[in-house]
Amino acid sequence: MKNKLIAYPYIVWMILFIVIPILLVLSYSVTYKSDTGLAFTLQHYKRFFDPLYINVLIHSMNLALISTLICLVLGYPMAMIIAKAPVRHRNMMVLFFVIPMWMNFLLRTYSWMSLLERSGLINKLLKLLQLPTLNIMYTNVAVVLGMVYNFLPFMVLPIYSVLVKIDKSLIEAAQDLGANESEVFLKITLPLSLPGVISGFIMVFMPAITTFVISRLLGGGQFTLIGNLIEQQFLSAGDWNFGSAISILMLILILLSSLVMSKYGKDKEGVGLW
């Protein structure tokens, strides 16, 4: 009984700020204003399946997937390094990953702009060393870089938290039975850390596919990502119905992918997000 009481504020919060808004978005996405008032329609959803918008979706998924994979490749070894470090160093190392996140996200993205610009810091340094300059500002590369930089901690931390919990005796047993280092990794560590990899994957993929700030600032607004498309519908086109329909489609997409992911994760007991 007491526990239930404590949960009430959260339930109220959830209904007010999660359930009702989602229902509102849903209702916008399936209605249109006719002369007699609101009427039901699926035209907004149909409109999205135009090659133009599908391409926007594919481009967004591409960039998000690339960033997530890079995060994984960079993040997994990092998580292993932290997990293997002596306990007194571990917290410090985790802290180093978390501290940049205390700074405002926009500020961090803006500072990448002044690093990457044509007359930015990196190019000034390259010129000083008589090296050819780098022109990646306002390209896909800059956008991926921005995403990897901003979302890397979300990959490292879940993997790390799974890795430290792995029972050392399992590894020792494998070694006793004659497994070499790569075998231990492939047959023991990797499978056991999969839940962390999966939640890291989702934690990076989700914000990466919906971002509109990074693509606007570092991509120079050269291409529309799905996040920009939604923003555009609400702010400049004033087409809330279409914007809501895209949002709902994205919601379904993310929900589906995390369902698939968590199905793999469930077999192994772990620290999944869901």
Next chain:
Amino acid sequence: MKKLIKKCLLISFSVLMIISLTACQGEKKVTINVYNWGEYIDKSVIGEFEEKYGINVNYELFETNEAMYQKIKPGAVNYDVAIPSDYMISKMIEEDMLLKIDFDNVPNYKYIDDKFKNLEYDPTNEYSVPYMWGTVGILYNKTMVKEPVNSWDILWDEKYAKQILMQDSQRETIGVALQKLGYSLNTNNLDELEEAKQELIKQKPLVLAYVVDEVKDKMISGEAALAVVWAGDAVVMIEQNPDLAYVVPEEGSNFFVDAMVIPKTSKHKKEAEMFINFMCETEIALKNTNYIGYSTPHTEAKKMLDPKVANDPVAYPSDDILEKCEVYRDLGDMVKIYDRIWTEIKAAK
């Protein structure tokens, strides 16, 4: 001990509550909500108004006309004064979102230049009081662009590949292409819009980026050679980097007026009118003009400006340039077509 602390805290909290409650009842200070563009006022002016009239001002900012509209339309926030642009004002008048201003309460309206009265967006001038105006044009860096700049065509010149900044805004950028082709900024003609789209897709490989406010930093630091900007911003940028110059292309351009209006949801119309009147006081208008850099429609304030500014063709272009410029009209449902064209341009490889 712990209990004692808790009790003390509880008592002090309730005392505080009571004090603040009675304080509220004691003096009823009116608060008006003012909604304006970012960097579009000399902030000290607000303090002066509060002091002079004993009215609190809750000052909020918006980035685009459309964002402002989306926030006022549902009526959840009661704004008393807003400062949108011309075409948005006509849309708001059409949708019955504005109150008629009682001009007896705004005697300073007499200072506003007649040129800016009864314009198309508010033909009988019942709803709005002009605040600032300006043009759209090309800002260029004289050290990078040696030839004379007088046409939108230069933004399609391959010599300047990856040195051109365009606005990340549907109307501005599609408008540039329309005017380059000699069409109206407000066209409903699908063929003309299609042509404009093709022009912009052709131009895309030459564009360094589509930017909003970042344009200022980029042009001042010499990251790009050419950019489409508003005249008021150009004044500020030229001040900081004398290599820059601004021109309104001879094909014509956009001419805009931002004006003060009172949304229908306002609960303090009288105070809102006092605020509008205050903003039209000569000294206040002068202060704002000096701070913002945009052009003032206020006749007395303009006379008192530094002659260098008042005679600057960037901020105060001659009448024959203005004649070629066009005011935006509300697009109505055409907005969706513009949005689709914009998405197609952005999706083009």
